[in-house]
Amino acid sequence: MKIIFSLFFLSFFCFVSILPVHSGIYENALEKINFGERAAGEAALEKLFKESASSEERINAGYDLVSLLAEEGRSTEALAVLESAGFQEHSFFYQFEKGWLLVSLNRIDEAVKAFARAKAFTASQSLLSQADFAIALAEAGRNRTDKALETIVSVYKGYPYLLSASSQLIGRWLMRKKDYDKASFFTGSSLQYDSHGYQAEADFAEISEKKKEYTPAWQAWRTLQEMDPGEKRYDKKLKKLAKKVKDGSDNLMFWQRMNWPVHTELRKIHGGADVKVALYADAEGKQAGITEFSFMANSDFDIVDDRLGPLMTGKKFTPWKIIYDTRENMLEIHDSLGSSTRSTYSNITITCRSAGAVILIKDPVFAGNPHGINRGDREAGGGLRIIHDESGIRLITVIDEESITCPITASLIRRSNELEFSKSAAVAVRTKIRYLAGHPRHNDGEADMCDSSHCIEFSGLQTENMLATEAVRSTMRQVLVSTESGGLVPVSWIQACGGTVNICAEETENRTNPASPFSLYSSFITGPDGNILCIPESRLEYVDLNWTLVLDPSWIEARANRKSRIGALKTLVPLKRDEKGSVLELRAYGSKGYADFSGEKEISMLLAAGTLRSMLFSVRPVMKGGKPVYFIVRGSGTVSAGQGGDAPFCLRGAEGMAFKKNADYRTILEKYFPGTILSPSEPEKIQDTDEE
Ligand SMILES: [Zn+2]
Ligand SMILES: [Zn+2]
Numbered sequence: 001m002k003i004i005f006s007l008f009f010l011s012f013f014c015f016v017s018i019l020p021v022h023s024g025i026y027e028n029a030l031e032k033i034n035f036g037e038r039a040a041g042e043a044a045l046e047k048l049f050k051e052s053a054s055s056e057e058r059i060n061a062g063y064d065l066v067s068l069l070a071e072e073g074r075s076t077e078a079l080a081v082l083e084s085a086g087f088q089e090h091s092f093f094y095q096f097e098k099g100w101l102l103v104s105l106n107r108i109d110e111a112v113k114a115f116a117r118a119k120a121f122t123a124s125q126s127l128l129s130q131a132d133f134a135i136a137l138a139e140a141g142r143n144r145t146d147k148a149l150e151t152i153v154s155v156y157k158g159y160p161y162l163l164s165a166s167s168q169l170i171g172r173w174l175m176r177k178k179d180y181d182k183a184s185f186f187t188g189s190s191l192q193y194d195s196h197g198y199q200a201e202a203d204f205a206e207i208s209e210k211k212k213e214y215t216p217a218w219q220a221w222r223t224l225q226e227m228d229p230g231e232k233r234y235d236k237k238l239k240k241l242a243k244k245v246k247d248g249s250d251n252l253m254f255w256q257r258m259n260w261p262v263h264t265e266l267r268k269i270h271g272g273a274d275v276k277v278a279l280y281a282d283a284e285g286k287q288a289g290i291t292e293f294s295f296m297a298n299s300d301f302d303i304v305d306d307r308l309g310p311l312m313t314g315k316k317f318t319p320w321k322i323i324y325d326t327r328e329n330m331l332e333i334h335d336s337l338g339s340s341t342r343s344t345y346s347n348i349t350i351t352c353r354s355a356g357a358v359i360l361i362k363d364p365v366f367a368g369n370p371h372g373i374n375r376g377d378r379e380a381g382g383g384l385r386i387i388h389d390e391s392g393i394r395l396i397t398v399i400d401e402e403s404i405t406c407p408i409t410a411s412l413i414r415r416s417n418e419l420e421f422s423k424s425a426a427v428a429v430r431t432k433i434r435y436l437a438g439h440p441r442h443n444d445g446e447a448d449m450c451d452s453s454h455c456i457e458f459s460g461l462q463t464e465n466m467l468a469t470e471a472v473r474s475t476m477r478q479v480l481v482s483t484e485s486g487g488l489v490p491v492s493w494i495q496a497c498g499g500t501v502n503i504c505a506e507e508t509e510n511r512t513n514p515a516s517p518f519s520l521y522s523s524f525i526t527g528p529d530g531n532i533l534c535i536p537e538s539r540l541e542y543v544d545l546n547w548t549l550v551l552d553p554s555w556i557e558a559r560a561n562r563k564s565r566i567g568a569l570k571t572l573v574p575l576k577r578d579e580k581g582s583v584l585e586l587r588a589y590g591s592k593g594y595a596d597f598s599g600e601k602e603i604s605m606l607l608a609a610g611t612l613r614s615m616l617f618s619v620r621p622v623m624k625g626g627k628p629v630y631f632i633v634r635g636s637g638t639v640s641a642g643q644g645g646d647a648p649f650c651l652r653g654a655e656g657m658a659f660k661k662n663a664d665y666r667t668i669l670e671k672y673f674p675g676t677i678l679s680p681s682e683p684e685k686i687q688d689t690d691e692e
Contacts, residue, residue, distance in 0.1 A: 023052075023054070023057060025044065025048060025052075026048060026052075026060065028044065029041045029044035029045050029061070029064075030064075030515070030516050032044060033045075033064075033068070033516075033517065034515065034576060034577040034578075034581075035576055036575050036576050036585070038068070038573070038575060041068075042065065042068055045061045045064050045065045045068070046061075046065060048061040049061040049062045049081070049086075055086065058086055059086060059087060059088070060516065060518070062081055062082070062084075062086065062087060063093070063097070063518040063522075064516050064517045064518045065078075065081050066078045066082050066101075066518070067517035067518045067618075068517055069081065070097070070100065070101060070104075070620055071571065071572075071573055071574070071618075071619065071620060071621075072571055072573055072589075073104070073570060073571040073621050073623055073626075073628065075101045075104040075105050075623060076105065078101050079098065079101045079102070079105065082094065082097060082098055082101065083098075090121060091121055092118045092121045092122040092127050092131075093118075093522060093525075094118075095114045095115065095117040095118035095121065096114070096115065096118040096127075096130070096131060096134070096525070098111075098114045099111045099112070099114035099115040099118060099131075099134055099138070100134065100620070100622070102114060103134075103137070103138045103141065103622055104621070104622055104623035104624070105623075106624060106625070108138050108139075108141065108142050111134075111138050112135055112138055112139070115131045115132075115134045115135045115138070116131075116135070119131045119132075124526070125158065126159065126161065126526055126527040127525070127526065129154070129155045129158060129161075129162055130162075130525050132151050132152065132154055132155050133152065133155050133162055133165075133548075135151050136148045136149075136151040136152035136166075136169065137169070137550070137622070139151065140169070140173055141622075141624065141629065145173050145176050145177055148169075148173055149170060149173050149174070152166050152169060152170060152173075153170075156170060160539040160540075160542040160543075161527050161542050161543070161545070161546045161548070162548055163193045163540075163542065163543065164191075164193035164194035164197055164200070164543050164547070165194075165548040165549065165550060167186050167187070167189045167190035167193060167200075168186070168187060168190035168197060168199060168200040168203060168550070169550060170183075170186040171183045171184070171185075171186035171187030171188075171189075171190060171200070171203055171204075171207065172187070172203055174186060175187075175203070175206070175210065178210075180207055180210050180211040181211070183207050184204065184207045184208065184211060184213075187200050187203045187204045187207055188204060191204060192540075193540055193543060194543045194547065196543075196547075196608070196611040196612075196613055197549075197611075198224075198227065198549075198551075198608045198609045198611045199549060199550065199551055199552065199608075201220055201223055201224055202220075202224060202552075202555070204216070204220045205217050205220035205221045205224065205237070208220060214241050214244040214245045217237075218238065218241045218242070218244075218245045219253060219254065221234050221237045221238050221241065222234075222238060222253060223253075223254075224609065225238065225371075226371055226372060227372075227609040227610055227611065228555075228559070228605070228609040228610070229371040229372070230559070230562055231555070231558060231559070233558070253375070255374065255375045255376040256376035256377055256378070256459075256460075256462075257363070257376070258360060258362060258377040258378075258379075258462065259362075260296070260317075261297075261298045261358055261360040261379055261462075262379060262461075262462040263298055263358045263461065263462070264298060265298070266298065266299065266354050266355070266356035266357055267356040267357075267358065267403060267406075267461070268356060268686075269356075269402055269403065269469050269472055269473050269686065270355055270356045270400050270402050270403045271400055271401070271402045271476065271477070271684075271686070272400050272401030272402050272477065273400070273401055273434075273437070274381075274383070274398050274399065274400055274401075275399060275400070275401060275404060275433060275436075275437045275448045275449065276396050276397070276398055276446065276447045276448045276449075277380075277381075277396065277447060277448070277449055277450065277451055277458060278394065278395075278396050278442060278446070278447035278449070278450040278451065279361070279378070279380065279394075279395040279396065279397055279451050280364065280366075280373050280374075280375070280394075280395065280451070281373065281450035281451055281452040281454060281455075282370065282371070282372045282373050282452055283372055283452050283453050283454055284454060285441060285442060285450045285452065285454035285455065287394045287395075288366050288367070288370035288373050288392075289366065289367035289368070289370075289391035289392025289393065289394065290324070290364045290365065290366055290367065290392050290393040290394070290395065291323070291324050291326065291365045291366070291367050291392050291393070292321065292322065292323040292324060292364075292393075293321070293322060293361055293362065293363060293364040293365065293393070293395070294319055294320065294321045294361075294362040294363050295319075295321075295350075295359055295360060295361050295362060295384070296317060296318065296319050296320065296359070296360045296362070297314065297316055297317075297350070297352050297357060297358070297359045297360070297382075298316055298317065298357055298358055298360075299316050299352040299353055299354040299357035299382065300314065300315055300316050300352070300353045300354075301313070301314045301316075301350050301351060301352045301359070301382075302314075302350070302351050302353065303333065303348055303349070303350050304348065304349050304350075304351065305344050305346055305347075305348050306346040306347045306348065306349075307344075307345075307346040308344065308346070311333070311342055311344065311348065312333065312335070314335065314350075318335065318336040319336045320333070320335055320336065321333075322334070322386060322393070324388055324392055324393045325343075326392075328343075328345075329345065329388070329389075329390070330344065330345050331343065331344050331345075331348065331386065331388060331393070333348070347385065347386060347387040347388065348385075348386050349383065349384070349385050349386070349398075350383065350384040351382070351383050351398075352382035352383065354382070355382070356382070356403075357381075358379040358380065358381065358382065358461050359379070359380050359382065359383075359384050359397075360377065360378070360379050361377060361378055361379075361380055361384075361395065362377045363377065364377075364395075366392075367391060367392040373452065374451075374452075374459055376459060377460075378459055378460025378461075378462065379460045379461040379462045380395070380397035380399065380460065380461070381397045381398055381399025381400065381403055381404070381461070382399070383397065383398025383399070384396070384397055384398065385397075385398065385446065387446060394446075396446055396447050399461075401430060401433055401434060401437075402430075402472055402476065402477075403461065404433060404458065404461075405426055405429050405430045405433060405472050406461070406464035406468050406469050406472050407458065407459070407460065407461050407462075407463040407464040407468070408429045408433075408456055408457075408458060409422060409425050409426045409429050409464075409468040409471055409472060410463055410464050410465045410467075410468035411457065411459075411463060412425045412428075412429065412493065412651055413425050413467065413468060413471075413651075413655075414541075415538065416467070416655050417467060418655055418658040418659050419467065419470065419471060419474075419658075420658045420664045420665045420668065421655040421657070421658035421659075421665070421668065422467050422468060422470070422471035423471045423474060423475045423664075423665035424654050424658075424665040424668040424669050424672075425468075425471065425493075425651065425654070426468065426471040426472045426475045427475050427478050427479065427480060427665065427669060427678065428480070428491045428493055428649050428669075429456075430472075430475070430477075430478070430479050431479040431480045431488055431489055431491045432456060432490075432491045432492075432493075433449070433456065434479055434488055435488045435489070435490055435491065436448060436449040436455055436456065437449065438488065439490075441454070441455060442455075453640055457640075473686055474683055475665065475683050476683040476684040476685070476686055477680060477683065477684040478678045478679065478680060478683050479678070479679055480669060480673055480676045480677070480678065480679075481676060481677060481678075481679045482675060482676055483675055483676060483677050484675065489676050491649060491673075492648045492649065493648055493649040493650075493651055494637065494638065494639040494640065494648045494649070494650055494651065495544045495613075495637075495638035495639070495640070495651055495652060496534040496536070496544040496545045496637055496638050496650060496651070496652040496653070497534055497637050497639075497648070497650040497653060498528055498532070498534065498545050498546060498614075498616070498636035499528055499529060499532040499534070499636070500580050500616065500636070500637060501534075501647070501648065501650045501653060501672075503533065503650070503653060503671050503672055504532050504533040504534045504650050504653040504656070505529070505531075505532050505533075506533075507531045507532075508529040508531045508532055515577060515579070515580065515581030517618075520581045520616075520618055521618040521620075521634070523636070524546065524548075524617070524618055524634035524635060524636060525634065527546050528545050528546050528636070532653075532656075533650070533652075533653040533656035533657055533660065534650050534651075534652035534653035534655075534656055535652075535656065536652050536655070537655075537659065541652070543613075543638075544637075544638040545636065545637065545638075545652070546634075546635075546636055547613055547634070547635055547636075547638075548632065548633070548634045548635075549607075549608065549631075549632070549633040549634075550630050550631075550632055551607065551608065551630060551631045551632075551633060552630060553569050553621075553627075553628045553629070553630065553631060555609070556569060556572070556588070556606060556607060557569035557590070559605065559606050559609075560588040560590065560595050560597075560606060561590075563595045563597070563606075564593065564594075564595035565592060566588055566589070566590025566591070566592055566593050566594055566595050567590040567591035567592030567593065568590055568591040568592075568627070569588060569589075569590050569628065570589045570590055570591065570621075570627075570628065571588075571589050571621050572586060572587070572588050572589075572607070572621070573586065573587045573589065574586050574587075574618075574619070575587050575596065576598075580616065581616055582614070582615035582616045583603060583615045583616075583617060584598060584599070584615070585597070585598040585603075586598075586603050586606065586607075586619075588606065600612075600615050603615065607619070607631075607633060608633075612635070613635060613637065613638040613639070614635055614636065614637040614638060614639045615639075616635055616636045616637055617633050617634060617635030617636070618633070618634050618635070619631055619632070619633045620632050620634075647672075647673075649672050649673070650672070653672070654668045654672060657671065666678065
């Protein structure tokens with residue numbers, strides 16, 4: 001009996017020792033790295049790298065170690081690990097990693113050679129482009145600007161995932177050559193390819209100033225100030241430029257201005273319960289106070305005072321203005337001709353007489369200088385609550401569920417022309433609106449939801465389009481309810497998941513789990529699997545899926561120092577990640593100390609003034625003389641702030657199901673929202689608007 005037992009154990013241990021990759025020790029080390037014990041994890045990896053009996057595990061641990069050291073700016077040590085025995089020199093990633101480390105050690109000739117060698121070990125377009133991108137950056141780093149430009153053009157033309165990044169760098173390098181016209185073209189294009197391009201916006205501002213085009217320069221700095229209100233350098237720039245632009249006021253900004261309602265007729269698609277939406281709110285849901293605004297309705301309307309009852313009536317398409325008298329705490333209501341003016345101390349409500357009406361809100365003037373709100377004109381619903389207190393007027397539109405579903409669906413489907421996808425989006429939007437109305441996040445009793453990302457972004461009925469309207473019409477009243485509880489589904493959506501939502505990645509190989517530093521980093525370099533559903537049709541939208549930012553340390557350093565005095569920024573190190581690899585906590589190391597940033601809001605603000613597309617990213621410094629010259633942030637997916645959740649609706653994936661698999665909206669919704677049904681199961685027929 002004893003002998004049998006010991007034999008059994010012996011064979012068991014033999015089995016363990018030949019187990020390849022992902023041994024308990026390795027997983028344990030990864031867990032430490034992802035859950036805040038980086039130093040311990042690093043030590044464990046080092047031990048594995050030196051001692052593991054499995055060569056595969058040794059190499060995995062080695063690459064992870066190189067990644068961690070590179071993140072920390074410890075290039076010499078990282079290179080020593082890479083060059084020690086055991087690695088396969090004849091591989092793309094060996095040479096690619098070596099190249100970047102050599103760049104940081106200012107050994108550029110050797111670095112360029114390593115990148116060139118890397119190219120000999122791959123046929124993949126992504127990897128070839130990544131190597132060229134690296135060569136271009138290395139050459140630019142030693143002021144060989146022509147060589148850099150020559151090299152990066154192939155990336156710009158051939159690899160859509162690096163389109164916005166290469167376009168931005170081309171602009172920057174042309175600026176160096178004082179070719180400001182072309183520079184401005186490429187930087188501007190970069191912003192078109194990637195509207196989140198915070199760094200391109202800053203470059204654009206610089207180039208415009210150099211070109212003596214002061215208005216666009218003013219606009220770009222003002223846009224940046226809007227993103228990052230704490231940065232004093234923007235204030236200085238704006239002050240300086242204000243003397244050079246004719247009208248240094250917000251009239252120069254891009255906020256939409258409308259003279260007349262887009263809807264000159266009553267809207268046909270409407271119905272359902274009214275929702276009350278607080279307008280001009282910031283990302284926290286706080287409404288900005290308004291001191292005056294104009295409005296025009298496309299239907300006759302009544303103005304009713306909370307205390308005095310019916311106050312005035314108005315004709316359609318006549319301009320009106322409301323002014324808040326701050327001294328008297330009183331509203332003044334002026335009609336078009338100024339012939340009838342009324343004042344009141346109480347709150348008022350404007351109600352259009354026809355269903356499907358809109359009220360255009362124009363030229364709002366804000367109290368103080370609130371940041372981070374869309375100040376544009378907009379078409380609100382047919383009802384408008386005007387309440388006021390010391391902070392000014394707050395506007396709340398009263399709009400029916402079907403009406404507000406239209407423009408929000410339009411913003412989700414963007415340029416898509418897939419009706420079934422649009423229908424699935426309409427159902428998701430309607431469900432979310434009804435859910436928010438039933439679970440209000442605004443406690444003042446006046447609003448069910450607000451118009452910012454705090455609830456759902458809504459910039460007005462003028463943004464609806466035909467396809468979205470058709471999608472709403474053909475799913476009328478339908479929402480998603482749980483089959484189990486019968487309750488509304490708390491829907492959340494994201495632009496593109498990059499394969500992290502299971503449905504999108506059904507036909508691809510699974511990602512490594514748990515995320516290891518190198519597996520994550522290399523997946524961003526390699527680019528998304530061609531089989532995932534959320535690869536967009538248009539190359540211009542690829543950046544939704546896989547993105548690269550080349551960021552100047554100075555802005556990040558300034559933001560980090562505003563939180564805590566860390567001195568000169570040295571490096572940025574992810575401290576914690578979730579199971580899928582999303583960064584939960586990031587530490588900025590400086591010459592005088594460090595500061596920790598946690599949660600998407602803080603991290604996105606630190607790195608990119610709040611424009612980071614998702615938390616699934618890697619960040620690497622590129623050093624020169626021991627200081628970072630730039631940070632390359634590479635990431636996957638696009639998730640709006642506060643969205644995501646456990647099982648988000650991947651919009652580009654749903655679009656992919658419609659065009660790649662001809663799925664109808666029911667199938668799409670079944671896939672992305674398992675355990676739910678449509679209620680009612682058939683859409684309601686719409687009633688036509690009664691004519692006035
Ligand atoms: Zn809100
Ligand atoms: Zn997806």
